[in-house]
Amino acid sequence: MSAPFGRRACEVTDSHASGGYRVFSLLDLEGPEPRPGQFYMLATESHWAQGGGRPFLPRAFSAADADPLDGGIRLDFLIEGIGPGTDRLCKLEEGERVWLNGPLGNSFSAPRELSAGAAGAILVGGGIGIAPLALLRRRFSAANVPARVLLGFRDKAHSGGLDDLFRCCEVALASDDGHIGHHGYVTDLLATMLEGDDAGSAVVYACGPPPMLDAVAALCRSHGVVAELAMESPMACGFGACFGCAVPRADGDGYIRLCVDGPVVRGA
Ligand SMILES: Cc1cc2nc3c(=O)[nH]c(=O)nc-3n(C[C@H](O)[C@H](O)[C@H](O)COP(=O)(O)OP(=O)(O)OC[C@H]3O[C@@H](n4cnc5c(N)ncnc54)[C@H](O)[C@@H]3O)c2cc1C
Numbered sequence: 001m002s003a004p005f006g007r008r009a010c011e012v013t014d015s016h017a018s019g020g021y022r023v024f025s026l027l028d029l030e031g032p033e034p035r036p037g038q039f040y041m042l043a044t045e046s047h048w049a050q051g052g053g054r055p056f057l058p059r060a061f062s063a064a065d066a067d068p069l070d071g072g073i074r075l076d077f078l079i080e081g082i083g084p085g086t087d088r089l090c091k092l093e094e095g096e097r098v099w100l101n102g103p104l105g106n107s108f109s110a111p112r113e114l115s116a117g118a119a120g121a122i123l124v125g126g127g128i129g130i131a132p133l134a135l136l137r138r139r140f141s142a143a144n145v146p147a148r149v150l151l152g153f154r155d156k157a158h159s160g161g162l163d164d165l166f167r168c169c170e171v172a173l174a175s176d177d178g179h180i181g182h183h184g185y186v187t188d189l190l191a192t193m194l195e196g197d198d199a200g201s202a203v204v205y206a207c208g209p210p211p212m213l214d215a216v217a218a219l220c221r222s223h224g225v226v227a228e229l230a231m232e233s234p235m236a237c238g239f240g241a242c243f244g245c246a247v248p249r250a251d252g253d254g255y256i257r258l259c260v261d262g263p264v265v266r267g268a
């Protein structure tokens, strides 16, 4: 089922700090339910583009969780305040309304769709990129797909979402400053895991900053492991009209629009 045409106003049902990030929930009365990796274009109903100022356009955000309720779907978003749009969303209060367009884009594939012999999944998230992996993990868990989760953060101020989005699941952590988990990169944990006997039977799913995604793709290539990466680029429309999100294909054969051909792409 595709997203309803146009934007719709959804009420904020919860908003709270989650470590250095913020989690808020919207009640979407129309749906459909998002698939893991899909995103929404969001803008607050009030104090957005006031007097033509920034933030002007809506911003893209991954669905971090989604739960069907009586009469709607609860959507959770994980936000890091880094500019006018995210700062405004971080200040949302219960009862306010948010303009929402989506779910948009493609989604992560099941392990068997990517590799016939795949028995399980390894999820690798960095920073705010852990958001789409939370919904992916929940769906894998519901489908009894074994999934191991590796998450990394820069420092304490740039980390969060664990208690809200990854509760009741085992997570291996890394941090650049050593404040939690392994002192180093999350890709160190992935490298160790891929050295293991069963590496070839896994598919890797990753979302995070570009250098992390490059490192994940290179590790997976060298171990012959299939990877899917959720990427980001600045998005103005979110549905293929503006070409603002175009990124070059790795094979040099033109460009893809990340909002419609992604945000999930094959690691190769
Ligand atoms: C598919 C998708 C899913 C996303 N999911 C989330 C999410 O779950 N949580 C979250 O907090 N953020 C997410 N983002 C990122 C978020 O949309 C941007 O950071 C947003 O533009 C911030 O808006 P702003 O007005 O706060 O800051 P802006 O003023 O728009 O940006 C601040 C700085 O970040 C840079 N920047 C902005 N967007 C991007 C981008 N997409 N890629 C690289 N650099 C960028 C700008 O050049 C600028 O320097 C997602 C982006 C995409 C494309």
Ligand code: FES
Pocket (backbone or CB within 6 Å): 234, 235, 236, 237, 238, 239, 240, 241, 242, 243, 244, 245, 246, 257, 258, 259, 260
């Ligand atoms: S954001 Fe407009 S074409 Fe992708």
